[in-house]
Amino acid sequence: MNPFTVRLHVYGDLDFFLPSKTPGGKVERHLNEKTSVKDVIESFGIPHPEVDLILVNGNPVDFGYTVTVDAEIELYPPRIQSSNFTDKRLQALTITEFVADGHLGKLVRDLRLLGIDVAYDAAAEDRQLVEIASRNNRALLTRDRRLLMHAAVKHGYYLRSQNPLEQTIEVLRRFDLGFILSPFSRCLRCNALLEPAEKEKVIGQLEPLTKIYYDKFRRCTGCGQVYWSGSHFTKLQKRLEQIRAKLGS
Ligand SMILES: [Zn+2]
Numbered sequence: 552m553n554p555f556t557v558r559l560h561v562y563g564d565l566d567f568f569l570p571s572k573t574p575g576g577k578v579e580r581h582l583n584e585k586t587s588v589k590d591v592i593e594s595f596g597i598p599h600p601e602v603d604l605i606l607v608n609g610n611p612v613d614f615g616y617t618v619t620v621d622a623e624i625e626l627y628p629p630r631i632q633s634s635n636f637t638d639k640r641l642q643a644l645t646i647t648e649f650v651a652d653g654h655l656g657k658l659v660r661d662l663r664l665l666g667i668d669v670a671y672d673a674a675a676e677d678r679q680l681v682e683i684a685s686r687n688n689r690a691l692l693t694r695d696r697r698l699l700m701h702a703a704v705k706h707g708y709y710l711r712s713q714n715p716l717e718q719t720i721e722v723l724r725r726f727d728l729g730f731i732l733s734p735f736s737r738c739l740r741c742n743a744l745l746e747p748a749e750k751e752k753v754i755g756q757l758e759p760l761t762k763i764y765y766d767k768f769r770r771c772t773g774c775g776q777v778y779w780s781g782s783h784f785t786k787l788q789k790r791l792e793q794i795r796a797k798l799g800s
Contacts, residue, residue: 554583555621557591563631567711568597568696582618589614589702592626598699600691600707603629603642611639629725645727646706650683652693657715661794662722663742664787666733670742677701692722720797729798734791735769735778743773753777 558579561569566576578595588607589599592614604627605612618624629642650670651659659671669692670683681701684691691707693699699707708725710718723729737744748770754762756777765779778784 552584552619554581555619556581557618557622557624559592559595559624559626561597561626563628564711565597565601565626565628568601568709569595585617585619587614588612588616588618588624591618591624593700596696597626598696598707598709600642600699600704601628601709602626603631603640604636605641606636611636613641643706646690647726647728647731648687648689649692649722650680650687650689652677652680652691652695652698654694655692655710655715655718658692658710658718658722660739661715661719661790663737663739664734664790665719665723665728665794666731666736667728668737668742690726716793716797719794723794723798735787738771738773738776738778740776741771741774743771745769745778746772748777 556579558577561576566573569576569578580591580594582591588605592599592602592605599614605614605616606625607616607618607622629644648668649662653673653675656671656673659669662669670687670689677698680691680693680698681703683689684707685703685705688705691699691704692710693707694710694713696709698704699709708722710721712718712721735745746769748768750766750768753768753770761779761781765781767779769778770776771778
């Protein structure tokens with residue numbers, strides 16, 4: 552087979568994944584054998600769940616398309632409009648269920664605080680994360696590009712920032728979650744939903760002063776953790792205000 556050249560042109564923030572001195576988001580590579588467009592894209596460091604539209608020589612294709620001759624490949628991330636091909640998008644814009652890799656505990660806490668469903672186990676192995684993502688159709692949140700490149704991962708997002716607050720905003724924006732937020736509805740420890748609980752039902756789990764000063768309680772339907780508007784609550788409310796301010800900015 553004759554060697555051929557693929558030229559890649561990325562739009563939006565996809566140049567984040569390219570080497571820092573890539574002019575205008577354009578890179579090229581010489582290939583010697585037929586290659587799926589997914590493998591071509593990922594050989595440049597861009598995980599496929601970050602790509603919402605692929606044009607090869609101006610025509611939309613999916614990840615299984617095979618490149619065999621010289622090609623111009625254009626890549627669009629979600630939410631960057633190219634005027635055409637709105638029906639050829641490869642990603643879901645709105646996803647409400649997630650699985651996060653084990654390094655993202657602070658992000659997970661923020662998202663659960665906002666009421667968002669995030670499966671998380673700090674000890675989960677890569678293969679378990681991929682399995683949960685694909686079996687339950689959850690979007691995988693990670694800072695591990697290789698993990699996101701796994702063929703079984705359909706939806707996911709690579710967190711650009713290392714700062715948990717910035718990461719929270721990134722996820723809210725990428726998956727369009729602003730409209731479903733329901734703060735204090737989900738357990739920060741185990742992700743299950745909270746339900747109102749009568750004081751006499753939870754009184755055995757309360758510290759003496761809490762018994763005196765608080766009358767309204769919520770209990771986790773999963774792990775049984777009891778929540779009330781004590782000092783923790785004030786901290787969490789401050790965090791919510793930070794997130795809202797940042798989201799609005
Ligand atoms: Zn719980």
